[in-house]
Amino acid sequence: MTTAKRKRMPRAERMRQMIEIAEEVFAERGYSTASMDDIAERVGVSKPMLYEYFNSKEGLLLACIQQSRTALREVTERATVGATSAEDALRRGLLAFFVFIRERRQAWSLLRHEMVLIGTGAAEEIEQTRRQQTDLIAALMSGYFESGDDLRAEASAEFVVGACERLAIWCERHEDVSPELATEYAMDVLWSGLSARAR
């Protein structure tokens, strides 16, 4: 309009653009506070376009979450490929994770905030992200650890994911804590256990 005439775009490109901007808006305003009109305006397109591409506000959120999840998976999987031991694999994975949450704030923001949308797809979607991580960890463990109690292994994986997620949120409040330091803290408790610190 003012600067450049609003241009027509091929479907795929417009879609990427919409997701990119929606990710920004959701991350900065929060899901419920962000309005579709607002997102549409920033994209430079009208609201029904968003609905044509994503069906609903939640659908748009879903697309954003899925993309973030994919990015997280790639990063963590890639990090663990060359590992030589359980300890090494765990450390590499953790480091990759803590680097991710620092470098890709918006993506992480989407993944960390549980949805009020209980019963709807979005909560499911976020849960799915964690499942992805626990599966990865469980797989690593079954490779390196004594197998036996499957339920216990599963519980341990959940445990690790939850612990790291929380630690990541803690890191947001502590700019001075580097991914390396966070990794060390995590490894310390996870690997040696708290007993090592008892007096």
Place this chain on the structure above:
Amino acid sequence: MTTAKRKRMPRAERMRQMIEIAEEVFAERGYSTASMDDIAERVGVSKPMLYEYFNSKEGLLLACIQQSRTALREVTERATVGATSAEDALRRGLLAFFVFIRERRQAWSLLRHEMVLIGTGAAEEIEQTRRQQTDLIAALMSGYFESGDDLRAEASAEFVVGACERLAIWCERHEDVSPELATEYAMDVLWSGLSARAR
């Protein structure tokens, strides 16, 4: 109406009743899906009443969360008073927590679901609940552990809270896992560390 004529109630009692019902509705429908009209109707009162007592939908949610948090604190604090060692204190606290989340589903449901309300009070409120738990744990630790690196101790507390929260959610999918078993799983990783299981 049908049964008993809608009765007037003193302020405090009506307030308790509203919170009780709101907790139900939020837990079963989810925050965003639940409507104030709906809650008002179930209470047997008109919508402006809710606003007179709680100012906003979020205010009502806040009241529910605060009450649940208080309950959780009482339970966990009470559990750790007679502890004789770090290990014992940790175990007692964990057990109390896992019992709580099983027995008071609705309360836990409110506490576990992060809000989309970033920037608003509710997210802050939930974060506050975790702060309460981490403070408790940090206090326990400083009593039993070698003191030294405060930042590390704080990180460990966050870690424990996150881990347990996630494990609790995992328990929801596994009815067969008792609070006692959950506690044992948690203690196993937390206390001994993963190194104990490496082959």
Place this chain on the structure above:
DNA sequence: AGTTCACCTTACTCGAAGTAGGTTACCTTC
């Protein structure tokens, strides 16, 4: 040049949050 299909718009409906202002039952005080 004209037809077509994908991209895009304006202008609406509908539901739920929040509010203005009036009404009724209970309790005090004489």
Place this chain on the structure above:
DNA sequence: GAAGGTAACCTACTTCGAGTAAGGTGAACT
């Protein structure tokens, strides 16, 4: 036991945002 004050309560509204119906426009291919 009637006057009157006030806390509890209601009906009827505004507002705002999600979602939709129906129609406009431009580029590409005959």
